[in-house]
Amino acid sequence: xxxxxxxxxxxxxxxxxxxxxxxxxxxxxxxxxxxxxxxxxxxxxxxxxxxxxxxxxxxxxxxxxxxxxxxxxxxxxxxxxxxxxxxxxxxxxxxxxxxxxxxxxxxxxxxxxxxxxxxxxxxxxxxxxxxxxxxxxxxxxxxxxxxxxxxxxxxxxxxxxxxxxxxxxxxxxxxxxxxxxxxxxxxxxxxxxxxxxxxxxxxxxxxxxxxxxxxxxxxxxxxxxxxxxxxxxxxxxxxxxxxxxxxxxxxxxxxxxxxxxxxxxxxxxxxxxxxxxxxxxxxxxxxxxxxxxxxxxxxxxxxxxxxxxxxxxxxxxxxxxxxxxxxxxxxxxxxxxxxxxxxxxxxxxxxxxxx
Amino acid sequence: xxxxxxxxxxxxxxxxxxxxxxxxxxxxxxxxxxxxxxxxxxxxxxxxxxxxxxxxxxxxxxxxxxxxxxxxxxx
Numbered sequence: 001x002x003x004x005x006x007x008x009x010x011x012x013x014x015x016x017x018x019x020x021x022x023x024x025x026x027x028x029x030x031x032x033x034x035x036x037x038x039x040x041x042x043x044x045x046x047x048x049x050x051x052x053x054x055x056x057x058x059x060x061x062x063x064x065x066x067x068x069x070x071x072x073x074x075x076x077x078x079x080x081x082x083x084x085x086x087x088x089x090x091x092x093x094x095x096x097x098x099x100x101x102x103x104x105x106x107x108x109x110x111x112x113x114x115x116x117x118x119x120x121x122x123x124x125x126x127x128x129x130x131x132x133x134x135x136x137x138x139x140x141x142x143x144x145x146x147x148x149x150x151x152x153x154x155x156x157x158x159x160x161x162x163x164x165x166x167x168x169x170x171x172x173x174x175x176x177x178x179x180x181x182x183x184x185x186x187x188x189x190x191x192x193x194x195x196x197x198x199x200x201x202x203x204x205x206x207x208x209x210x211x212x213x214x215x216x217x218x219x220x221x222x223x224x225x226x227x228x229x230x231x232x233x234x235x236x237x238x239x240x241x242x243x244x245x246x247x248x249x250x251x252x253x254x255x256x257x258x259x260x261x262x263x264x265x266x267x268x269x270x271x272x273x274x275x276x277x278x279x280x281x282x283x284x285x286x287x288x289x290x291x292x293x294x295x296x297x298x299x300x301x302x303x304x305x306x307x308x309x310x311x312x313x314x315x316x317x318x319x320x321x322x323x324x325x326x327x328x329x330x331x332x333x334x335x336x337x338x339x340x341x342x343x344x345x346x347x348x349x350x351x352x353x354x355x
Numbered sequence: 356x357x358x359x360x361x362x363x364x365x366x367x368x369x370x371x372x373x374x375x376x377x378x379x380x381x382x383x384x385x386x387x388x389x390x391x392x393x394x395x396x397x398x399x400x401x402x403x404x405x406x407x408x409x410x411x412x413x414x415x416x417x418x419x420x421x422x423x424x425x426x427x428x429x430x
Binding site: 130133134220221222223224225226227228229231234239241242284285286287288289291292294295296297298300301302304305310311321328331332334335336338339340342343347348349350351352353354355 | 357358359361362364366377382383388393398406409414416420422423424425426427
């Protein structure tokens with residue numbers, strides 16, 4: 001059977017089978033035919049053909065987004081502007097699941113491709129992937145599970161959505177399993193608003209489940225803590241996502257997607273130095289941080305201000321993790337654990353530094 | 356991390372170079388720093404100047420911690 005839809009599939013170095021972090025700086029490359037999830041797509045949808053696979057390393061895209069996107073658009077231009085039998089119908093990217101860097105890559109590539117070539121470009125992500133908040137308004141993102149276990153379902157959802165979008169069908173987030181764009185859409189309903197509202201009210205009064213037509217926005221916000229009234233009597237603590245750790249990185253905190261945080265002593269320490277500390281962060285050039293770690297976590301200045309009485313005392317430990325592609329869920333868990341330790345020591349104020 | 360620490364009732368100031376991310380994540384007290392690879396430093400300056408700059412920035416974070424706010428604010 002001749003394929004009905006021709007697809008370009010975008011993947012990172014890992015899912016394309018090129019390699020792991022060692023290939024994370026892989027510049028954009030266009031390979032013929034399907035790789036990884038593209039093979040699954042062809043198996044699930046025999047009328048689809050992956051004409052080419054675009055591969056970009058996670059770090060390459062995250063660190064040089066603009067350059068990388070220009071290179072990608074140039075690379076894709078011949079295939080995405082082809083007509084006739086060579087015409088590409090849409091681009092699929094991911095699924096990125098809960099991977100932050102990959103999510104940003106999928107979102108950025110889809111956004112750039114649909115803007116430049118006016119073809120549908122879709123991806124799939126876990127709804128709490130940090131990239132969702134950045135791209136959901138512009139890019140159609142199918143709902144995916146947390147990790148690769150949910151691969152089949154995510155590829156299926158993404159492909160079905162792509163066909164519908166290509167054919168100009170009307171899409172709805174619940175029915176078609178995608179993350180809402182946050183737009184309101186007019187459509188003709190069978191019953192008037194008054195009838196629908198009464199139906200909902202009756203269901204509610206009867207204690208039955210009902211679906212609102214106007215979801216209240218969920219603001220994941222925290223009420224600001226009260227200010228410190230007398231800083232001269234306050235106990236202060238230092239926390240960083242900039243990866244400052246004792247030399248040798250004793251807890252082996254990962255350079256990206258950190259799975260833990262470290263607790264390190266500040267007792268008797270007046271400043272960090274290149275002999276005592278270093279950065280474990282893989283998302284920025286470490287030259288300046290390794291030469292003087294106070295540039296990331298300003299211990300020397302904090303100690304000076306402590307001796308001048310600007311605040312009462314410094315908590316004896318600092319807490320460090322690497323905020324490079326670390327999932328929101330992990331970061332929240334570290335925050336909760338750190339808060340417990342701080343409360344137990346009577347800490348009232350925290351300086352949290354990020355790169 | 357910032358939000359969870361704040362939920363425990365501890366005042367937090369987020370000192371960072373990419374303010375839009377801090378805003379999205381929902382930090383309340385935000386202080387913009389110098390650059391991604393050296394938020395609290397500037398390698399182009401002399402060590403003395405750099406240290407002075409760093410101390411001023413820390414003072415700014417302490418001031419943010421002492422300031423009453425009822426919503427997100429970039430200091």
